[in-house]
């Protein structure tokens with residue numbers, strides 16, 4: 001097990017690489033799409049413009065990707081993954097629009113370039129509404145500010161989960177100017193599974209040849225429908241359906257523990273063991289929550305509903321050698337709220353991983369034995 005730190009586009013700096021190294025991380029997961037900007041990002045659903053405007057984003061080149069890998073390496077770290085395509089690159093793959101064919105070919109080239117540059121994994125979230133519906137509030141220990149969904153007395157504006165997605169937006173970002181009077185975006189479950197299936201069948205073989213794993217992030221919130229659009233991976237077993245679309249080591253998971261725990265029903269420990277045993281985990285979002293759909297809040301890693309020590313026992317037992325990152329964490333009340341939240345999480349993760357051998361037998365392993 002390796003520990004990494006996710007850094008948003010404007011945080012990909014030597015100072016933050018040093019911060020990661022000092023916090024015990026050995027890897028970086030880089031976001032190249034510029035949502036959550038600034039030195040101390042406060043993540044939420046955004047206002048009407050969602051996570052911002054990506055209409056001028058242009059495809060990342062081999063030279064950019066190679067420079068990123070080298071910059072991270074020269075800081076004494078390794079790049080574990082790039083997280084998320086810009087909606088500008090694949091909006092018509094998600095929407096089944098007129099540019100779909102050209103965008104598929106462009107993503108194939110991006111994946112080839114990423115492999116050649118030494119990028120081992122690209123995380124993606126195949127969703128039309130994207131991550132939407134959060135509020136920010138004092139939801140974590142000591143009133144630390146974090147994100148939540150369905151919180152009745154949330155401070156400030158509560159995004160409407162049924163608000164139509166306006167034309168020109170997808171994945172909670174604006175990729176082009178909207179056409180006045182155009183119909184809002186919609187998609188059925190059958191349509192979005194078909195779009196995902198065609199996407200994977202076309203790009204996974206290219207990813208496999210390039211030595212890149214594509215890691216699917218689950219839906220957050222794991223609603224059945226959000227903003228009039230059907231959602232995909234909103235139950236753990238939907239991950240199994242996604243992996244069955246094409247049996248390839250490059251058809252993998254960006255395993256977000258928080259999103260998995262937010263899903264109704266199921267035993268997260270059995271699912272994590274099954275996914276770890278499959279060898280198809282690209283990397284893990286090692287984050288904790290309290291509650292499930294339709295109401296949950298993000299907590300500090302050590303105070304949520306997931307027994308994170310049990311997760312590490314399972315990953316130990318299944319010999320998981322991949323990377324885990326805190327993803328997003330509560331913001332601590334101090335001058336460097338983002339960094340403090342990350343340092344706390346990384347310290348906790350490092351202690352669990354360094355002492356994994358001393359954590360005793362896994363509880364769910366005992367369950368497996370009982371089943372024999």
Ligand SMILES: O=C(O)[C@@H](O)[C@@H](O)[C@H](O)[C@H](O)CO
Nearest residue numbers: 083084131220256259285327
């Ligand atoms: O499910 C979650 O909440 C997170 O894993 C995502 O919000 C993720 O951090 C963003 O989509 C950026 O990749």
